[in-house]
Amino acid sequence: MTSQDIRKAYLQFFESKGHLIVPSAPIVLKDDPTLMFNNSGMAQFKEFFLGNGTPKSQRIADTQKCLRVSGKHNDLEDVGFDTYHHTMFEMLGNWSFGDYFKKEALAWAWEFLTEVLKLDKDRLYVSVFEGNPAENVPFDQEAFDIWKQYVSEDRIILGNKKDNFWEMGDQGPCGPCSEIHIDLRSDAERNEVSGRSLVNADHPQVVEIWNNVFMEFNRKADGSLEKLPAQHVDTGMGFERLCMAMQNVTSNYDTDVFTPLIAKVEEITGFKYTSNEVKNISEEQNKTNIAIRVIVDHVRAVAFAIADGQLPSNTGAGYVIRRILRRAIRYGFTFLGTNEPFINKLVEVLANQMGEFFPEIKSQQQLVTNVIRDEEASFLRTLEQGLQLLDKVVAETSGKEVSGEKVFELYDTFGFPKDLTALILKEKGYSFNETEFETELQKQKARSRAASEVITDDWIYLNQGNVDSSGSEQAKQTFVGYDQTESEVKITRIRKVDSKKDGILYQIVLDNTPFYPEGGGQVGDKGILISRKSKVESQKSDEESQEEIIEIIDTKKENNLIIHYSKYLPEDLNQTFIAKVNTDLRTSTSKNHSATHLMHLALRTILGTHVEQKGSLVNPNYLRFDFSHFSKVSDEELRQVEASVNAQIEAQLQLVEHRNIPIKEALDKGAMALFGEKYGDSVRMIEFGDSKELCGGIHVKNSADIWHFKIISEGAVAAGIRRIEAITGDAVKDFYKNQENTLSEIKEVLKNPQDVLKSVASLQDDNAKLKKQLEQLVKEKIEGLKNTLVAEFQEINGINFIAKQVDLSMAATKDLAQAIGTSKPNAFVVLASIEDNAPNIHCYIAKELVANKSLNAGTVIRELGKFIDGNGGGQPFFASGKGKNVNGIKEVLEKVVDYIK
Template identity: 40%
Template sequence: MTGSEIRARFLQFFADRGHTMVQSSSLVPHNDPTLLFTNAGMNQFKDCFLGAEKRDYLRACSSQKCVRAGGKHNDLENVGRTARHHTFFEMLGNFSFGDYFKKEAIAYAWDFLTKELGLDTSRLYVSVYTTDDEAADIWHKQEGVPRERIFRFEEDNFWSMGDTGPCGPCSEIFYDNGSEIGCDSPNCTVGCDCDRYMEIWNNVFMQFDRQPNGELIPLPKPAVDTGMGLERITTVMQGVQSNYDTDLLRTIISYIENLAEKTYGDNEEHDVSMRVIADHSRATAFLIADGVLPSNEGRGYVLRRIMRRAMRHARMLGFEAPVLYKTAIFVLESMALAFPDEAKRSSFVAKVVQNEEERFILTLGNGLRILQDEIAKLEQLQQKTIPGETVFKLYDTYGFPFDLTADIVEKDGYILDEAGFETCMEEQRKKARAHWKGSGEEAVAGVYKELIEQGIRSAFSGYQSLEDQSEVLVLLQEGQQVEEAVCGEKVEVICSTTPCYGESGGQVGDTGAISSDEASLRIIETRKPLPNLLVHSCEVLTGAIHHRARVKITVDAARRLQIVRNHTATHLLQAALQKILGEHVKQAGSLVTPERLRFDFTHFSPVSPQELQQIEELVNSEIRRNNTVSTREMASDEAIAAGAMALFGEKYGDLVRVVEVGDFSMELCGGTHAKAAGDIGLFRILSEGGIAAGVRRIEAVTGDTALAQVHEQQQMLSQIGNILKTDQANLEQRLHKLLEHQRQLEKDLEQLQSQVNANLGGDLLSQVQIIEGIKLLAVRIDGCDGKQLRELSDQLRDKLQSGVLVLTGNFEESVPLLVAVTKDLTDRVSAGNLIKPLAALVGGRGGGRPDLAQAGGKDAGQIDNLLAAAPMRLKDILQG
């Protein structure tokens, strides 16, 4: 039975028993800042378990793609070296939200394993929480599992979502791989750390609500969360001992064998490399398909660590050119039946991976040289620890993650100074903290979740109208519900309906006004902390606003108009980018404000001025076509099949809102838009630049702001024309002539300066001193910078033929200093040694080669003292 067949039979088994098949959620968790990646099947149902989200089903099943690769630096070291460590894996799960509980969950698990898959019951064992007699009795009396095969554990058999909230006991199922596997201990049994008794299924029974004081209160509707690793159950069904020997991963390894022209099983180190590439190719392909891009922070950094470890192992297999992009494509194509949406993004994934590989190959050689030099020093000292500063330099300058460096040096018996590395990292964190961006989403305040649990909902009516009558459902001050807020106070107002758009999807929230018979309020901003909850942040201007008051809510219409122009323009911009630059362009972020729009997109090189002009012209052409902007609700699958653009990894419901601008643009979008493209008026690009590897950013303006920008540029050109005494038509020609004239003047000036230096050099030679038989010229030349001193020193050395020069002077409130030594004397006098004590006299420091050194100081008042000290310092050096 193949892994794909097991996945399909699992989902169908539970679908036949009333479970709704739910598609795997994105690897980027939504509304959960505590998680870097989706790491369990229950992640997408978290709000269902908490009661904050209601769905139209009480039973669900899924095959969830998961990534576990965060945390300690050495997390990745075991991947490829053990039978079951992975970065990417699939979790099969069935879930109940207050429907069935222990009896049914246990029966489903046992039936699927023993009847559907036909596992030998004599090789199955179970565990329960220490005090969970109910589960133990169900296993024994209902399913016939002998008491001696039921184990009780405490630490591993109780699960909680956090320090507080839903929690409950677990019941696990183990498969006995046989006495020939494992630790050979006569006491080996379930719970041993060896591979003999392998956990294949975990039932979590959420039946308590843990209070802040630790008290466990029974939940009114207990829930079930179960999980079974697809890779593990496939090893059992295919009779192999390693997950890498299942068809889920062995097919990828076979593909790598062909590319590398090596045979799996011939060389253990090569085998490890093939397993690493196979596993990491899965994680790489699916993370990028879900919108994660390699970077130096957050999720992107974890992805980069995974990719670079795979790239390093590719080189160990003999690959010199990029290869990971090929294995990533193979992964997506071979898993297309289970994950069709991800497979459609394979060309984009390949471009991202290949771009990262090419960058890494450029830096790898330099980094390896640094590492080899360090190892050579350690060999001389007979030490085996790479200093933390070196490890950090490799990370910071050459992009070597900690565990990649550990991988490289491990075979030679070296270890890394992790404490020293962490000290350097902490120093960097302190410097960067002001600019730090979290990788998770903003945490949703608990009060909003409580309101949802209480049934509080607010409907958005702002697609149709900018004004609405409503009722105040909740008033909040400092996170607490209040009955009223009076003049001068700030308050959050939640109403039954509102025409104000809550900030989401990159579009800022509306401002406006709320009024009742007794009060008037200014809406500072509108937010959407949770689906179906719109929160107005307000200031009470007059009177007092009361809970349950009837109010009129009015949107700032002029501001909304500017926002909708910019938002519709982002849709036209994205379509134009795809048409001009290629289908690989995907949205990577956006910001829509009244003043401007910002659009981040995936692309692998700067957009040329010609391309920017084409993009701007195409958007303005669509504005002039003035197509109607239409919206409709569709089933999400139907909309995407029809060609609607969706954000990578975005969480969409069964029904989605589709925004179309004629036949030019079609996107899934919940934002507000212009009625027709012509409402935008004018579109102007302000800037384009890179913000991350493979991600570009365009900033633009529309409407009145764009027109004002045109006028501003026109006025600037007129002013420049007046300064240059020409009209705009001849401005470019006039500038070329002026620049050519300037270049000629600079050449003439250089020639004159050379002549002056030559004449000056002759005069200066009269000041030569003889120190210990060596000529010394120490003089002050004001008005010369470092470059001019160097030019003069060349001429003076030629005339001096043998000797030492010390040149200094006052230049724009600084003190440049130069020491030059003719080649015949560098074995006796080093310019670098002479300049240091002299530079200190003027409050500076410097250094250089034996024949030439330069420095800079700040204290011009000490120049004469410096020149007086020069003969003594030279004498000290000559006398040793």
Template identity: 35%
Template sequence: ETGPCGPCSELYYDKGPNFGEAPSPANDPGGKRYLEFWNLVFIEFNRDTTGEFSPLMKKCVDTGAGLERIVEIKMNTSSVFETDILRSLISSIEHISNLKYEADPNLKPAFHVVADHLRCLGFAIADGVIPSNVERGYVLRKVLRRAIRYGRMLGIDRPFLGELLPALNVQMGTDFPELTKSLAQAQEIITSEEENFLRTLKRGGNLLATIIDYSKKTGEISGDDAFKLKDTYGLPIDEILLLASDADLKVDLHGYEKLEIEAKARSRGARKIEADKVSHSFAATYLDAFDPVSFVGYSALDLDQTQVNVLFAEKEKVSSLKKGEKGALVLNTTPFYAEQGGQVGDKGIIEKEGFIFQVEDTQSPYPGVVLHYGKVIQGEIRGGDLVSAHVDVRTREKTSNNHTATHLLHYALRHILGEHVKQAGSIVEPERLRFDFSHHKPVTDDEMAQIEDLVNGMIRRNQPVTINEMSYNEASKNGDILQFFGEKYGAKVRVVSAIESKELCGGTHTSSTGSIGYFRMIREGSVAAGIRRIEAVSGHEAELYARERERLLHQLGNILGAKPAHLLTRGEKLLQEQKELQKEVVRLHKEVLVIELESLKEQIKTIAGIPTLAHIVSVPPKEMKEIADCLMERESSLLLLLASVDQNKCSILVRVSPDLISKGLKANELIFQITSVVEGRGGGKSDQAQGGGIRPDKLSEAILKVEPWIQSLINPS
């Protein structure tokens, strides 16, 4: 390691003989009696890569005291977990778990983890961090899931952390009012996460039990199986390791990590290869020959004169493009906005006398390089030619309106749902907008209406949208301006303000909120755990959407014979009628089954003393199973084989009562005999098995095998 360093010292406090008989800190590695509560580092040297030390011009002392350890000393407790705040949380855990903290020393670590992690969850969510699959959210999700695992060690197999959160608020809410403010929201978020994780454990746990069972032969869960549990069922590797340890098994972590790396490489492979081609084949080299492209599209959509610096076709530099050819142009100055921050690239025309190039998309694969993708409609273009550039005004206006509408939507979501809402991605197009955001549950119809009303209210106020440039340092100090964690910002940033909404944004926007016209949300749903998505339209598209819905209502009214105002009543009546019809179908179905059962019971015959029924029925496989269930319930001793035909396939079901299994008759062995005749396969257990085949014409021949099979087992010659 390199850098500033120096000698250090630790301060220990002797808590006295009641906490141990060790004569010195060196003899007390657990720190039960001698507690290290302070640390001093006398920074006076710099260590270089060769390990040599050189004196620093300015020396200093780095000091750090453990606040909770000082409290431990003041309260004279055996650990920080027995100080007032944490011990109070542990008391709440005792109440939920019905266990006593002092009763079993082996369970104390579980109490400690749950108490500590509960405090972490409460404060993190109050600060705006939401459990997710990325960055800080992923760290918090791992903390929460670790607390759940330790809670299970205390016998708590239900969501419980949200239930404990008020205890944290009682202890710390007065000094940290943000805990009280976020309490209800935090409880919902934590409980939702707990429910999701417990479902994951249940879903993946069944497969894990099977894997553990067959892995006992080798003493190790393979990397393939561990990766399948994580990738398919979402079972964290930490949980897999703990459960494997409980079963005295190891996990092939090397194999698991190899598959994890390969999966990550595949997921980003295509994008990375494409990016490499773009950046290294021409984008990076472009800046060796030319200055960065100048973008003037915030203030101008038409440029009378600009120069074509480079032309590309199929990602290769070319000298010219002719009529009908597709390619990309790089101009030294452009009014075209390149796709960025979710906003799609501009469309338009680049032209000169005798030449027209239709711009279909604008991209910036490399900082300082703007590519205008499209097709030559007329004439020919060469590098160095002077052209004029014209952005499609209507398309830009619609895109800008939707971008401003996205900002208003973000503000409305935070206002209605809570300040925990953070943007998690967006797409802004001329025809629609899509906005992903952090939220732990579906947005209700009532909340959707409130959000939509708030956005449209801001649109009707028709207030100016202002854009100010300032330093990033200045913007970051303003708590009202939203910025996005993980986003890269330059030294200078643009602050877009629309009524109460203020965000850092490099996109294009309308001049006033009234230009948006009208806003409608058309869809809301989940895209990942803790991430919701809203799709919306504005302006003319919103009017078209409303008109189409009205047309559909009238059509539906005509079909159902009701006016739009009475559609709900008519629909409810039809559903009730459908339920009554379904009840009648079920009743008739039961009658048919009874008739079928009585018919089948008459066909039971005895083979070598074994009550046997082997029959082809004219019902679907699902109903065949119902018949089998009823027969086995009614008959205390029976070997049952039922078969049915569906198009060019046949299904076979075998059941054997327990008393006949003891005589050597097993369903999984009989199914093998039968399916081999119909060219199929099957499997199961000794009491029940099922299978199928592709030769239904041989079913009768297959059923004839039942009697000799029974005879061979009961009366072997």
């Protein structure tokens, strides 16, 4: 069976068991602040396990794109070195939300593997949870008894908490699990050593393929467990490992999931990959195999992340994607001799291979290719820069061991990999202090952990008429913010969160809320909760009560739950409050959001329908819009976009809002859906004239409310991705007011001329003429100084030497040093000058001295730079440096004489 056949067989099987087949959620998560990426099949269903939503079916099956490269689940450094770990992988899953449980889940798992796929039963082992008395969780007798119907007891393994108790995180739903493992070794190996002893022992051919998790507990903040009100099933089967088992190979990379990509790498590089079936390969071939495995694995992760809307960057999820790609580039550079971008050429193979089931990789193929190619070119330049920096570090090193701190600086600042540094140093006969490197690395990790450490308490449930202690009724929370900016509310739950970054904050959940939670590029609302708190008992009862105001500093959505953030809690949590949105901020934000829609339409009209939104930020101050486009947007095109948006504003287009309409109906009406977004069966559609988009954000009622639209900047974000920043409303008024004030100041400086442009042009002409005159004077001064200084050369040890301070600019001093240096054979020149209160020094050494006496201007400058509190560098025959200590020039000129002597 091909991989496509296997995937289809799985989904068809569970469809026959009454499961609704749903598409994979995007690999990049947008509405779960606890995760960067979808790292398991169950991630998109967390809201149902937590009781914050109701699934459209109690039985669901899918294949989910997963990425495990950060946090608790991080397989990145294992990838390539073994044959079964991956960054991106597919997780086949079937789910029961309060419906069937262990009996059906295990029976169907066995039926699918042994009757549909016809895997050899003698190669399968199963495991059940052995129990944990410390947590009062018993041995999973039920699962054990079920398995006895299908396998002999010697094939049932008791697993501990690490192997057979699955948890969503430090807190939340969890439960015992039952894994299925397969032994893919040869018959001879199986006869010699029992597969039972190799289960969960990291053997490359005895691997877990399916995990059946029985969600029946909730892990609380103090570590204790409580029973969930309903029992759920959460299963996950590694698609790549299943393909390995079905295609009779002993490596995931020998399956047709990877072989087309490997063939393309072989074609591009000329290096050959050897199958896992080939034994006793050379060390060189092993390095080649590792490099090719890294590349074909990583390109999948990066390509799907970009297709889902996550561009490589220097922060957050974007940094993780960039790091994965750079790891692949570096392995190609080091072991396959690839000095030019080539990984982007694999995208076409990937799109043809997986586009049928994951259409996003096909539709976004060109963008993904462009972004990867641009990133490759950039990092190859960085590698080249790193090589030069490494040469400098080696030149400054006494002895044969380079400082580990310096190597870490190359790694941390320039992204230069440690193992590549080690390889290059080894070729030069050097090593580096690994202990120092690890010390610096651990310091950095500790700083990072400290900055991101968050301690989250359990939810405290209130007002039991609205929600029970399990949270199972919390799906009833309603958002009323489309129609009103204040509402009468009750608090249904609270939770304290303590982070190094923000300190102690309180998360507040309301039974209904007008506060829009951050999402779709729009920032979350701010505002207040207002209560009426009584005077203290000692005061008269008829005295007027006081208002208590709790500031809401942000609003976010987590697992379908709208959460309000505050630094304080009300004194009485059970009373009724008025939730009031900050309407000034809301109004400004809504103007920017509606203008974003109008600009999207304008860009597609003026630049072409290839333009697609690739990211946005909408806040009260400005809007930011990233979009796909192959070249810089010209000034004329930007003027056309501005004019188009402002024409739509002046047309007074009325907002047309469709709430909760079927997604198919919305798409049929012409609404744009964005790649990388997760849409339900029912959606909200926003129309302003010809602008039609699926959107959950806040908008103005009429385009005229925006007042005016002004583009502030346009630039590149990545290959094929441009970014526009713009303003609306009061921000435009402030912009034009500042422009007017600036113009007034310019007029005043120019003595209030009638024609400002003519006056400025005249100034520019005068300045250009003066610059030419100054350049001529400097040339004459340099020529005069040259003649004077040539006469002052001293001969020291066969070297024509001069060291002087001159009264010239840094650039002119550099020209003078080269001019007098070329006028004498065996010349050694050091000139110093001061510009803008900063000292600079220049060293010229004749090429014959560089060759015959092993002198190096760069080394000289680095030594002399210490006396002026500076540094520098350059070529062996010419180098320059700049510092801070003007008084050090005298010492520089004295020390260089000593150096020559």
